[in-house]
Amino acid sequence: MENTFSQNIKITPEHLDELNHVNNVVYLKFMEKAAIDHWYHVATEEERESVRWIARRHEIDYLRPAFLNDELTIETWVEKHDAISTERHYLISKNGQPVVKALTLWIALDPVSMKPKRLPAELMAKFDRLF
Template identity: 40%
Template sequence: MENVFILTITVSAEDIDNLQHVNNLVYLKWMDKIATTHWTHLTKNNPLPQYVWVVIRHEIDYLKQASLGDEIIVKTWVGETKGITSIRFMEFYKKNVLLVKAKTIWAMLDSKTLKPVRIRENVLKVLQAPK
């Protein structure tokens, strides 16, 4: 995989539910965090404040559990981008074991009107840039 962005997260007490593992909603929070962090990284030299992204669909497979103190490696990359949408993939690992995999469809909006806008070449170049 090329253009993979990686973030490391350590599981904290707030992430744990009554079953003593990371709560499913925490993964959603982490997905938002890595997507936002990746976009900020991609646009650091070429900010695009005229656009904002919103989630329109999540597909998540919970395969294994993570517990307090585990170090989680999160990998993300951008898939097909066309029209107003961009697909983002994410994988969460503990050591080399895949815990969770996800696919999120994001829609791009105009930051002033909050109406969907077509993803143009300037945004495509940013999304397809090497990390």
């Protein structure tokens, strides 16, 4: 998918839980990092300073485990948006096989008031180009 942001990560001991597989919370951290990195990739410095993002809802499907030294690919893209929110999807895979499928509803906040903020038209157009 042309508008997908992708990054790879190698699983290390700190990613594991007592079952010796990647802990569920760690996947959420991987997703957050990918979302932030994607935002920094597409937004200008001025745009990044004009809005903060907060997660309103996560949906996560854990499909298969990942273990120490596994190489995972994390893909993320914005599926849809409105004036104050984006629905960001994620696919985490190992050797082409899905490990986690997820989505997060992100809400745009004003960086001063920390209240929901309408996204500027220029930024909305940028999200439209991501589809």
